[in-house]
Amino acid sequence: MDDDERLLHASSFGAAAVAYAEHRPDYAQAAVRWALAPAPGPRVLDLGAGTGKLTAVLAASAARGADVVAVEPDPEMLAQLRRSLPGVRALRGSAEEIPLPDGSVDAVVAGNAMHWFDMAVAGPEIARVLAPGGVLAGLWNVMDDRVDWVAGLAAVAGSAAVGPRDTPAAWRAETADMHLPQSGGAARFGSAEQAEFPHGQRRTADSLVATLATRAGLLVMPEQEREAALGRISAFLASQPDTARGEFTLPLLTAVLRVRRL
Incomplete structure (x- = not known):
C-alpha cells in the first residue's frame, strides 16, 4: 500500500464512527496486561484511539493505578470517544504529532491502529514522549481461522474485509517488524516480542456483517x-449452522506486538 492509499484508508473511519463504536470488539484484558507488564510506571497513552475501544479497557484499569490519556486525529472518532468515556482525557493529535511533553508517558499502546502510522515520523515522536524503559505495544483483534466457518468467512469476504493482519498466521508474518520504529537515532528500541490471547465477541449474522462493514477496505469501496x-x-x-440463527461467538485472538524503549 503506497502512502496515498494508506492515507485514504486511514482517514475512512470518521464517516462510520457511530457504527465503529457500536460494532467493533474490545480487547482481551490479558493481552492488555501483557502489553503493559514491562512499563516502568502507570502513565499510558492510547495512540490512534479511535472511538475508545482499547481506551475503555485501559480506563477500567484506572482502579489499579493506570493514568490514561487518549490521542486521536479524526474529529468524528474523537467525538464518539469523548461521549463514551467522558472521564478520560482525550486530545486531538496523531502518531506523527503527539500533543504531549517529552518523557510524559510510560507506555504507548495502539489498538488496530499502528499499521496506519508513518513510522518514519511517528517513531521519533513515540520515542520522544516515552520515558526511558517505556513500552510501545500494538494490539490487533484477529479472527481465529483455525475454526472452519471462520476460515470460510475469510475466503468469502476477501481482502477488503479480512485484510493482511486479520488472521493469526497473516498477522505474525505481516507485523513482526513492519510497524516498529527503526533502531537508529538517539532513542533505541529493543527486540520485538509477539503474543496472542484468546478473545471473542458475541454477534449475530447481521451484527457481524455490520462489524465487517467498518473495515477500511470496505469503507473506501464504491457503493455498489x-x-x-x-x-x-x-x-x-x-448458510452456516454455526451462524445462521441467533447469537454466536466470533472466535478472536488479541495479538500483541511489544517493544521497549532502551
Missing part, C-alpha cells in the same frame, strides 16, 4: 461493490 461484498458475506453466514 461494497453492497455486493456485504451481500456475499451475509449469504455465507446464513
Whole structure:
C-alpha cells in the first residue's frame, strides 16, 4: 500500500464512527496486561484511539493505578470517544504529532491502529514522549481461522474485509517488524516480542456483517461493490449452522506486538 492509499484508508473511519463504536470488539484484558507488564510506571497513552475501544479497557484499569490519556486525529472518532468515556482525557493529535511533553508517558499502546502510522515520523515522536524503559505495544483483534466457518468467512469476504493482519498466521508474518520504529537515532528500541490471547465477541449474522462493514477496505469501496461484498458475506453466514440463527461467538485472538524503549 503506497502512502496515498494508506492515507485514504486511514482517514475512512470518521464517516462510520457511530457504527465503529457500536460494532467493533474490545480487547482481551490479558493481552492488555501483557502489553503493559514491562512499563516502568502507570502513565499510558492510547495512540490512534479511535472511538475508545482499547481506551475503555485501559480506563477500567484506572482502579489499579493506570493514568490514561487518549490521542486521536479524526474529529468524528474523537467525538464518539469523548461521549463514551467522558472521564478520560482525550486530545486531538496523531502518531506523527503527539500533543504531549517529552518523557510524559510510560507506555504507548495502539489498538488496530499502528499499521496506519508513518513510522518514519511517528517513531521519533513515540520515542520522544516515552520515558526511558517505556513500552510501545500494538494490539490487533484477529479472527481465529483455525475454526472452519471462520476460515470460510475469510475466503468469502476477501481482502477488503479480512485484510493482511486479520488472521493469526497473516498477522505474525505481516507485523513482526513492519510497524516498529527503526533502531537508529538517539532513542533505541529493543527486540520485538509477539503474543496472542484468546478473545471473542458475541454477534449475530447481521451484527457481524455490520462489524465487517467498518473495515477500511470496505469503507473506501464504491457503493455498489461494497453492497455486493456485504451481500456475499451475509449469504455465507446464513448458510452456516454455526451462524445462521441467533447469537454466536466470533472466535478472536488479541495479538500483541511489544517493544521497549532502551
